[in-house]
Amino acid sequence: MMKVEEIDAINYKNNEATEAKEKVVLDETITLTINNEISRSLSAIEDSLEEFAVGYLFNENMVNSMDAIKKIEVNGVQINAEIDDTLLKTNETVLCSDSAGGWRSKIKHVNPVQSTFQVHVSELIDRIEELKNNAEIWQATGGTHVAGIVYKDQFVVKEDVSRHVAVDKVIGYGLLHDFDLSQSYVIYSGRMPADMVIKMTRAGVPILASNAAPANSGYNIAKKGNITLVGFLRGQRCNVYNNQNRVIFD
Structure with missing residues (x-):
């Protein structure tokens, strides 16, 4: 079920104000508790929460293999995870936050991604349009970010109010x-x-593509982590940064 609700609003257009119903994304405060010790609360859509928890644990460098995740239980907006705490004992976490209030870990180490994967630029151009077409909540409300992961012939899309959570989910x-x-x-x-x-870099994904721009900080991490960035993916254009041979142009 699409996580949307209608609220009262006034539409103003062409010098005329009219009462209306507008759709907004339905987000919740999601709490992830790790080993009954560490708790994270953030604004997110109550959907695909097991996927979010797994992605979050990897992406925040709390685990580095599925074997390190002993248990994940989802009960409504509460997620309980039990993990091997080896990395937790050596990593600094809870040091910065994303725009939606979810706590993120400090970048201390960057391990380069080793991959021979390549993708044709025409596929990336097609996928960004497909991504937008599959963003049902965004189309209804304009209130979400959307992320997709492509593997072989599979293309899985997730949406969330936080761009971080959307990527964690995929x-x-x-x-x-x-x-x-x-x-x-x-x-x-x-x-x-x-x-x-x-x-x-933490998940081992060699290419990140977006319709938006890279920041200098992202480019520097891409160089250290051997990640290919594809930015400004709009219409029939894009820019490719770092390890450009992963994108085929002919």
């Missing part, structure tokens, strides 16, 4: 469904700063 989906992430790419709506690009 990476979590890939991990739960045995995608070879080194042969995948993520495409999404939003800028590409360091805290987004680091997700690719």
